[in-house]
Amino acid sequence: MSTMEQQQQRNAPVFSAMLRRRAREQSKDLALWCNGEALNYGSLVKDAENIAKALRDIGATPGNRIAIIARPSLDYCRALMGILLARCVVVPLSTTLPGDTLAALLADAEPFAIFADRDGARSLDAARYEGPRFGIGDCSGTVFAPFSWLAPSCNDTPLPEQRGDDLFSIIYSSGTTGIPKGIAHDTRARSEFFSLGAAGDGTRVLLTTALFTNASFCTLLATLYLGGACFIEERFDSRKFIEFVEQQQINSCFLVPVQFRRILAEPSFSADRLGSLKKTIISGSHCPLSLKTQLSESWPGDLIESYGLSEGGVLTQLNVTRTPAKLRTVGTLLPGYEMFVVGEDDKPVPSGTAGEIVGRSPYVMRGYFNRDDLTEAMNWRDEKGRLFQRTGDVGWVDAEGYVYISDRKKDIIISGGMNIHAAEIDQLLEQHPHVLEAAVIAAPSERWGETPAAYVVLRPGAVISSEALLEWINARVAREMRVSAIEFVDVLPRNAMGKVMKRELRDKYRVAHPDG
Secondary structure: OOOHHHHHHHHOOHHHHHHHHHHHHHOEEEEEEOEEEEHHHHHHHHHHHHHHHHHHOOOOOOOEEEEEEOOHHHHHHHHHHHHHOOOEEEEEEEEOOOHHHHHHHHHHOOOOEEEEOHHHHHHHOOOOOOOEEEEEEOOOOOOOOOOOOOOOOOOOOOOOOOOOOOOEEEEEOOOOOOOOOOEEEHHHHHHHHHOOOOOOOOEEEEEEOOOOOOHHHHHHHHHHOOOOEEEEEOOOOOOHHHOOOOOOOOOOEEEEEEHHHHHHHHOOOOOOOOOOOOOEEEEEOOHHHHHHHHHHHOOOOOEEEEEEEEOOEEEEEEEEEOHHHHHHOOOOOOOOEEEEEOOOOOOOOOOOEEEEEEEEEEOOOOOOHHHHHHHHHEEOOOOOOEEEEEEEOOOOOOOOEEEEEEEEEEHHEOOOOOOEHHHHHHHHHOOOEEEEEEEEEEEEEEOOEEEEEEEEOOOOOOOOOHHHHHHHOOOOOHHHHOOEEEOOOOOOEOOOOOOHHHHHHHHHHHOOOOOO
């Protein structure tokens, strides 16, 4: 990327200015569709302005954090835009968090107020939240009445635009390793990232993943920033997905690997029925080679695998459709991003050598909210003193610049002093014709310290013994990588973005095998 291009990105208009521009230039164009209801840009911005003024009238000031805990709806989106137009910080939360976990997040974020629907209200009750809450959507059976946040304000003072250094959002991480961390981005970084997208007038984007996740949050806001139309399905259903894409002529969507599996297994699936799709993003969790291979042969349009962190330091993309020889990779680094691979001594290693991936970009987070210690622990500095982010992922880069991911650092199994990459065994197991999914973990071993053990989901109708599968996999791995045990399960535990929760599997194994 040239210096001029980087400078142009640093000068990208802030989100609030672009949303208002869409209302002026595309007032009648469709902005949002959700649960059978539609909203054009003119109406969306009018409603958002009313919400922003209502928040101002009750004492909210720029920088106040305001949470949303609700299922997807147009009201959810109205509230989200209103919070941002008020120059407040949006904190989207899941309605399915345990009460203690939600209470911990609320204590961390200290929101000025919370927008909640019926499900959200129940979660707040479980968390014993006693602060201000505003009802949106279906609030029946809750302890508060809907807030009249769409009523015009008596105060006609114009709302100022966002500033680049305003805090924009706090997205709590998926929590695969414990209590989620608050990933805080400022308005400049978010707006510049949104400006990278390819959406625009005529783009029809379908979202079927939770809006509190970073990928969905960014997809929604980038679509609006660039003037496209975003269709939001509250719940994912493979048959309905196919029908919806066909009926609404969706030309762009974002899916996680487990959703692709379900779509491909749907009897009504055919590439022709999804023929309107020009671009599909696959991200959120590891995509097995077997699935990528199948998709490269059967999915319409351009299928783009995207690898990166919510924190923003690294982003690579692979065109699965057009680069079949590189399916074992996650693609190449996007313009504007820099990356190193560092060894055990924290120094860069040569091309082709494995190590931890670190990266930097103009779109990186400000830090973990209220956790300077965790922010600093994630930092890595090069010889010039420039700040990079540690990804926690182990991988390498080939001579053509394609990035290979071998494992998460925390998932590396140390057996007899040897480092074993669990993901490599995952991928080998998933090549067996009877195996749908596999997750290899570190099991306690009196002899070796740790040893690989696997949880496996079989394909429907498949029959094989754990002994036979053990024999098959151990004939294909090095001696130190041999799997000690295989347990069959119906499903693997996953977070909202489809990532396998290996921490839960490790805990489950230790409970079932207390003696190692």
